[in-house]
Every structure is written in C-alpha cells, then in structure tokens.
Amino acid sequence: MTSHHHGLRAGWGIVLVAVTTLLAACGQNSSTTTDPDGPVSITFLSYSYGQPNAVGKGVEKLIAEFEAANPNITVRPQSVPTADALIKLQSEVVAGNPPDVAQIGWSKVNQAAQTLPLRPFEDIASAQDWSDTMAGFVPSVLKATPTGTDKPVSMPFLMATPVIFYNADLFRAAGLNPDQPPETMAQLKEAGLAIADKTDAEGVYVSAADPGKSDYLTQSLVNSAGGALVSDSGEVTVDSAPVITALSTVQDLTTSGAQPGVDFASAMGAFSAGKLGMLITTAGGLLTLDEASKGKFTLQVAPFPSFGDQPARPTFSGAGLTILAKDEAKAQASWKFVQFLTSEESFKVIAAEMGYLPLRTAAASAADPRLGSAVQQLADLMPYTAFPGKQSNQGVVILQDEAVEPIVLRGADPADTLKAAATKIRSLN
Numbered sequence: 001m002t003s004h005h006h007g008l009r010a011g012w013g014i015v016l017v018a019v020t021t022l023l024a025a026c027g028q029n030s031s032t033t034t035d036p037d038g039p040v041s042i043t044f045l046s047y048s049y050g051q052p053n054a055v056g057k058g059v060e061k062l063i064a065e066f067e068a069a070n071p072n073i074t075v076r077p078q079s080v081p082t083a084d085a086l087i088k089l090q091s092e093v094v095a096g097n098p099p100d101v102a103q104i105g106w107s108k109v110n111q112a113a114q115t116l117p118l119r120p121f122e123d124i125a126s127a128q129d130w131s132d133t134m135a136g137f138v139p140s141v142l143k144a145t146p147t148g149t150d151k152p153v154s155m156p157f158l159m160a161t162p163v164i165f166y167n168a169d170l171f172r173a174a175g176l177n178p179d180q181p182p183e184t185m186a187q188l189k190e191a192g193l194a195i196a197d198k199t200d201a202e203g204v205y206v207s208a209a210d211p212g213k214s215d216y217l218t219q220s221l222v223n224s225a226g227g228a229l230v231s232d233s234g235e236v237t238v239d240s241a242p243v244i245t246a247l248s249t250v251q252d253l254t255t256s257g258a259q260p261g262v263d264f265a266s267a268m269g270a271f272s273a274g275k276l277g278m279l280i281t282t283a284g285g286l287l288t289l290d291e292a293s294k295g296k297f298t299l300q301v302a303p304f305p306s307f308g309d310q311p312a313r314p315t316f317s318g319a320g321l322t323i324l325a326k327d328e329a330k331a332q333a334s335w336k337f338v339q340f341l342t343s344e345e346s347f348k349v350i351a352a353e354m355g356y357l358p359l360r361t362a363a364a365s366a367a368d369p370r371l372g373s374a375v376q377q378l379a380d381l382m383p384y385t386a387f388p389g390k391q392s393n394q395g396v397v398i399l400q401d402e403a404v405e406p407i408v409l410r411g412a413d414p415a416d417t418l419k420a421a422a423t424k425i426r427s428l429n
Contacts, residue, residue, distance in 0.1 A: 050079030054287035058354035110386030120151035154320030160284035181302035192258030195277035
C-alpha cells in the first residue's frame with residue numbers, strides 16, 4: 001500500500017467513528033451470484049433522482065451517460081424524499097433487500113455507517129484503483145466529509161455551502177447597493193429591515209429550520225459564531241454560549257420584522273415570486289432559483305455572512321454515495337457507478353447543470369461564476385460534525401424540530417430550549 005494511500009485514509013479520518021459491528025452483515029457469502037461478464041442490474045436509492053428541477057434532471061443525465069459507457073450495467077433508480085432517505089434505507093435493509101448504491105445526506109451518514117451494512121470502498125476496489133480514484137479531489141473536501149468509519153464508506157458527491165441569494169431589484173428599491181451585499185449578520189438585519197420597510201416584500205429568510213431535517217445551516221451559523229454542536233472530544237455542546245448566540249441572532253431577525261416567521265417552502269415561494277429580498281440556503285438551489293427569477297428580477301449571490309469580525313465558517317449540505325451490494329458482481333458494478341458519478345467529467349455536469357460544487361480541482365472552471373465565492377469558501381470548509389452514537393440522526397431531528405425551529409421562527413427562549421434539547425440528545429445513547 002502506498003504512503004499516498006495512507007495519507008488519503010488519514011485525511012478521511014478527520015471525523016472518526018469506530019465501527020465494530022456489521023462486518024458480518026455485509027453478506028460477502030451471499031448465495032446470489034451473478035456472471036461477472038454478463039449483464040448486471042443495480043438499484044440506486046436517491047433523493048435527488050426524480051426531483052422536478054435541475055438537480056433531478058442532472059442525475060437522470062448522469063445515469064444515462066453511465067449506462068451508455070457501460071452497456072452491460074443497468075441502473076434502476078428509486079426516488080425517495082430527502083427527509084425519508086435513511087428510514088427507507090433502514091427498512092429495505094431489514095427486509096433483506098437493500099439497494100446496491102444509496103445516496104445518503106451528510107447529516108445521516110454517521111448513523112448509517114454504524115447501523116447499516118455499508119461496504120468500505122477499499123474492500124471492493126483494488127489498492128491502485130482506490131488511490132487513483134481519490135487523487136484529484138479538493139483536499140479540504142476529504143478532510144471535511146464524515147466517513148463514519150476508519151475505512152471510507154461514503155464518497156463525496158453533491159456538496160454545497162450555504163450562500164445569500166438576493167434580489168438586486170429589491171435592493172435598489174430599498175435604497176441599498178446590490179454591489180455591496182451584507183457581509184455580517186448585523187448588516188443582514190439592517191438590509192432586511194430596509195427592504196421590509198421600503199418595499200412590499202419581506203426582508204430576509206435564514207433557512208436554519210431545514211425541511212430535509214439537516215443541521216448543515218445550523219452548524220454553519222454556530223461555527224461562524226465561534227462554537228460547535230459537538231466538542232473536539234465528542235461532547236454534545238448544543239446548549240453552549242455560541243449556539244445560544246447564533247440562534248438568538250436569527251430569532252432577532254424574526255422578532256425585529258426583518259424575517260418572516262414562515263416555513264422554508266413559503267420563503268422559497270416568496271423569494272421566487274420576487275416578494276423576499278434575501279434567502280440564505282444551500283448554493284445547490286442556484287439553478288432552481290435562476291429559473292424562478294427569469295423575467296422577474298435579477299438574482300445575485302453573496303458568501304455566507306459572518307458574526308461581527310469573526311470569519312464565516314460554513315459547513316456544507318448535500319450527500320455522499322454508499323454501496324450496500326451483497327453480490328460481488330453487483331458490488332463491482334456499483335463501484336464503477338460511484339466512480340463515474342464522482343469523476344471529473346461528472347463534476348463538470350454537477351457544477352454547470354446542477355448548481356452543486358465541483359469537488360475535483362480539475363472541474364472548478366465548470367462552476368457558475370456567481371458561485372465563485374462558494375468555491376473559494378471550499379478551501380476553508382468546516383468538517384461536518386455528527387452527534388456521537390448510533391442515534392446521531394435522531395439527535396439532529398431533535399435539535400432541528402425541538403430547538404432550531406421554535407427558537408428562530410416562534411420566539412422560544414433560546415437558552416432553555418437548547419438546554420432541553422441538549423439533555424434529550426445526550427440521553428440518546
């Protein structure tokens with residue numbers, strides 16, 4: 001094994017969780033066998049496939065291109081809602097019929113790695129093939145993505161940092177300069193109040209109460225306020241001072257009138273209709289919002305805002321690809337499919353046509369120029385932190401449903417609400 005290979009593994013081990021179970025459940029000795037040279041059919045569970053937008057179309061295109069290049073392999077995609085991906089995967093594993101490849105959101109990878117028979121890529125690929133495949137990824141991406149194990153089981157696929165999307169026309173109508181978008185949370189509030197005051201639109205919406213039950217935006221806010229949801233030693237720090245500061249700041253946007261106290265779908269609808277000045281959400285929404293703004297208003301993009309003079313430290317939303325194929329021929333076909341979806345050519349499609357970030361250095365030029373700031377923020381990407389234990393995703397759902405949403409949208413007391421959520425999350429394991 002080359003030292004290069006060891007370096008990669010070390011890079012992936014930033015978010016380390018030991019997995020001691022499930023190796024037996026991988027089904028290496030499964031009775032179903034497939035002729036390695038004959039036609040192979042693999043199932044792909046995906047929450048991006050089937051979406052009626054640029055992301056859904058992009059995944060369809062990538063599958064078609066893969067099948068054209070690999071005429072012996074047929075991909076059978078299964079669509080699932082984002083928030084239900086892990087639940088669906090768990091039920092298919094229990095039923096003994098797991099998909100061969102599954103797209104899992106980063107907030108759910110840790111729990112999946114500890115509770116489901118995800119196959120380590122290095123057990124399927126040859127050492128040379130593995131090191132060749134991993135060469136060329138943006139280094140900060142490999143450092144930041146959770147692996148769930150000491151051997152990677154999730155390949156970086158769709159990633160996007162949160163950004164400020166804003167309506168340049170509403171900026172002008174409110175007497176603001178669209179070439180000087182807010183850089184801090186204080187400026188965000190000021191601009192939001194100006195838009196709410198001087199136009200018939202709402203000011204700003206920070207989509208911390210994420211419909212996909214992900215805490216990527218919560219983490220980005222907390223990191224930027226100088227804190228973390230989980231300490232370096234693995235303690236749950238949901239009720240620590242920086243978390244209270246971060247969520248109090250967003251709550252203040254709502255109570256001041258700068259932000260409407262609505263759910264994400266309503267905010268997205270308002271922004272698309274030209275009735276909301278700024279929307280902070282994943283950069284992966286660019287092409288959908290682009291389509292919505294055509295002929296209505298000028299859409300512009302700015303980097304994630306900072307808290308005062310501390311640097312903005314966003315993490316990312318999106319998903320990795322995992323392999324659960326029991327049969328060896330299907331596992332090899334699945335690995336080819338994962339390699340293809342995360343190749344330089346695919347990342348050019350992902351960046352240019354789906355609005356997500358190019359995770360290989362060579363594909364960087366394919367990104368929409370408006371996402372330049374998000375591509376630059378990739379270099380300082382904060383690792384995605386997971387709650388400890390086998391119920392880490394339950395912890396995220398508690399945090400989002402019982403703390404973030406009530407605090408930022410409904411005026412719940414930040415310190416008390418976070419304390420209650422932290423106690424519940426700590427008691428999960």
